[in-house]
C-alpha cells in the first residue's frame with residue numbers, strides 16, 4: 001500500500017487531503033492501494049480568519065465531520081520531526097511518540113505570529129493568531145469587570161496589518177458591551193511603526209482611516225514599542241500607555257519546521273514550490289498555504305492568505321495523487337487578487353488587484369465579507385461525500401473583470417462575490 005501524508009489541517013492541509021481523496025475516488029483507486037493520512041495538532045479545522053471575532057465556537061469544524069465521510073484517516077498529534085531521506089514523520093501524541101512513513105508528503109503546517117524579542121511581549125501580550133490565542137483573549141476580556149487597573153477598558157492593538165485592523169475594528173463594541181455602565185471608559189488604540197496606518201492598503205487606506213474614526217479607534221502611526229508589562233506598553237520615547245489589553249499583531253512567518261528543508265526560503269521562511277506545488281529540489285514533497293511560496297500568476301508571490309491557501313491545497317491534493325500514480329499534473333495559476341477586510345460594525349472594504357483598487361465599502365462590502373467568512377471558506381458540513389468532493393475540485397473560478405462589474409457598487413459586489421475564493 002502507498003501512503004500520502006498531509007501535515008496540517010488548516011485551509012491548505014484540509015483541502016489537500018480532500019483533494020487527494022477526491023482524485024483517488026475519481027480514478028477508482030481503493031484505500032487499500034493508496035491511503036491518505038492527515039496529521040494535525042488538534043482534532044478540528046480552525047477557520048483562522050475568524051479568530052478576531054466574538055463567537056469563537058463558530059470557527060471550529062471537527063475533522064471527523066469532514067474527513068470520516070470521505071475515508072481519510074487523521075491523527076491528532078504534534079509533528080516534531082521529518083526524516084526526508086527515510087520518508088517518515090515523527091509525531092507526539094497523547095499516548096506517546098510515533099512515526100508515520102510516506103510515499104508522498106504534503107507540508108501544510110501554516111504560519112505563526114512573529115514574536116520579536118521585545119520585553120514582556122511573551123508574557124503580557126495577547127493575540128488572535130490561533131483559536132487558543134483568541135480563547136485566551138476572550139477569557140481575559142471577560143475578567144476585566146473585576147479589575148481595578150488603570151486602563152482597564154483600554155485595548156492597544158500593535159501592528160496595523162490586516163489582522164490588526166480587523167481586531168481593532170471589533171473591539172470598541174465588544175468592550176462597550178462588557179463594560180456596561182462604564183462604557184465611557186472604553187478606548188481602543190491601533191498602533192504601528194509605519195508613518196501611515198494600513199499603508200499597504202492602496203485605495204482602501206483612507207477608507208480604513210474613515211472607518212476607524214467612526215468607530216472611535218485612535219490611530220497611532222510612528223509608534224515605537226520598547227516593552228509591554230502588566231499595566232500596558234512603554235514606548236521608546238518613554239511614554240507609557242495604560243492598557244489592560246495589549247494585542248500583538250506583528251505579522252506572520254512560515255512554520256519553523258520549514259527550516260528542515262535545504263532550500264532557499266523566502267523572507268517569510270516559506271518553501272519555494274513550482275506551479276504543481278512540488279517543493280523545488282526536494283523529491284516527493286509538496287507544500288501549500290502559508291508555508292509555501294508560489295508565483296501565483298507568474299509575477300506575484302502568493303500571499304499568506306486563505307484566498308491562496310485553499311486553491312493551493314486543492315491543487316496539491318490533486319497533484320500529489322497524479323505524481324504518485326504517474327499521471328499528468330495540473331499547474332495552478334490564478335491571475336486575480338482581491339482583499340476583503342472587515343471593519344467591524346462600520347462594514348468592510350473590498351479591493352481588486354495587487355495594487356488594491358477600491359471596489360466596494362461599508363455594508364455592501366460587509367455582505368461579501370460575511371459570505372466569504374461564514375459560508376464560502378467552510379467545507380460542507382452535511383456529511384455528504386459527494387458534496388465534500390465537489391467542493392475540492394482542482395479548479396479556479398473565473399476572475400471577475402473590472403470592466404464588467406456594472407455601474408453600482410452593489411452590482412460590483414454581487415458579480416465579485418461569485419468569483420471570490
Ligand SMILES: Cc1cc2nc3c(=O)[nH]c(=O)nc-3n(C[C@H](O)[C@H](O)[C@H](O)COP(=O)(O)OP(=O)(O)OC[C@H]3O[C@@H](n4cnc5c(N)ncnc54)[C@H](O)[C@@H]3O)c2cc1C
Pocket residue numbers: 007008009010011012013039040041042044045046048049050051052077078079080108109110111128129130162163166255288289290291303304305306307308309340341
Ligand atoms: C485573525 C486573522 C485574520 C485573517 N484574515 C484573513 C482574511 O481575511 N483573508 C485571508 O485570505 N487570510 C486571512 N488570514 C490568513 C489566513 O488565516 C492564513 O493565511 C491561513 O490560515 C493559512 O492556511 P494554512 O493552512 O497554510 O495554515 P493554518 O490555517 O495556520 O493551518 C495550519 C495547521 O497546521 C497545524 N499545525 C501547526 N503546527 C503543527 C504541528 N507541529 N503538528 C501538527 N499540526 C500542526 C495547525 O494546528 C493548523 O491546523 C487571517 C489570519 C488571521 C490570524
